[in-house]
Amino acid sequence: MGDVRSFYGRWARLYDWLATLPGVRSWRRAAASDLDLAAGQTVVEMGCGTGANLPHLRSAVGSEGRVLGLDVTRAMLDRARGRGDADLLRGDATRPPLQSGVDGLLGTFVVGMFADPRSVVDEWCTLVGPGHRVALLHFTRSRRAWARPIDACYRAFVWASSTDKRQRDVADSHDRRxxxxxxRLAERTADYRERRLAGGYLRLASGRVE
Ligand SMILES: C[S@@+](CC[C@H](N)C(=O)[O-])C[C@H]1O[C@@H](n2cnc3c(N)ncnc32)[C@H](O)[C@@H]1O
Structure with a gap:
């Protein structure tokens, strides 16, 4: 966890610039929309980073709804302040300090960082409860030859932000997670749906907890 905080603490500004590029907005909007939220509901983003998704979540629940962003890195939360009129919490998304009353949950570019992603998804599904949706958005590697430079950048980023750099292939184990x-999300939810965005580089999945 210390490595994660120090990496994102150091690179929060650059990360924020990348995370809010105009081309990225449509993916974030799509992820928020797949939660099928209604006005007045409560939505939480796990590992919200600099808050690039929060305005889209706010649009989905309206001014009377509640948007919560949880992250472990203070510098990322500092940049999230003011975005989407959200309540920001510093804490561990693998053991969220929340009880219930959550109508939708989003995790973008974060599940590969957890040692036991299955149990985290279980935890998140339990938190939202039956009838509510959980959505995941994540980068995925392409095996096409022309995609090699992008994959190399991705591997470097995953390695740099990894908590265990002793592993022989950090990016492979990240992909496995x-x-x-x-x-696990597919197993835990009804009507699981998944689609690719950004020329196949992003996987957006969501499902309603049973
Ligand atoms: C790649 S960034 C993604 C940020 C944001 N979701 C986005 O889409 O731009 C990963 C974020 O997850 C946070 N993070 C990593 N492990 C975490 C944990 N166990 N609990 C809470 N936040 C965590 C990091 O601090 C970082 O802000």
Whole structure:
């Protein structure tokens, strides 16, 4: 956890610039929209970072709804302040300090960072409860030859932000954890749906907890 905080603490400004580029907005809007939220509901984003999703979540629940952003890195939360009129909490998304009353939950570019993503997805599904949706958005590697430079950047980013750089292939194990999280979401939800965005580089999945 210390590595994560120090990496994102150091790079919060650059991350925020990347996370809020105009081209990125449509993916974030799509992720918020897949939660099927209604006005007045409560939505939480786990690992909200600099808050790039929060305005989209606010649009989905309206001014009378509640938007909560949880993250472990103070510098990221500092940049999230003011976005989407959200309540920001510093805490661990693998053991969220929340009880119930959550109508939708979003995790973007975060599940690959958890040692046990299956149990985290379980925890998140329990938190939202039956009838509510959980959505995940994550980068996925392409095996196409022309995509090699993008994949190399991705591997470097995953390695730099990793908590365990001793692993032989950090990016492969990150990918495995992402896969586990998506598989668990499919198992735990009814009407699981998944689609690719950004030329196939992003996986957006969501499901209604049973
Ligand atoms: C790649 S950034 C994604 C930020 C944001 N979701 C986005 O889409 O731009 C990953 C974020 O997850 C946070 N994070 C990593 N592990 C966490 C944990 N266990 N609990 C809460 N936040 C965590 C990091 O501090 C960082 O802000």
């Amino acid at each position: 992402v896969e586990e999280a998506y598989r």
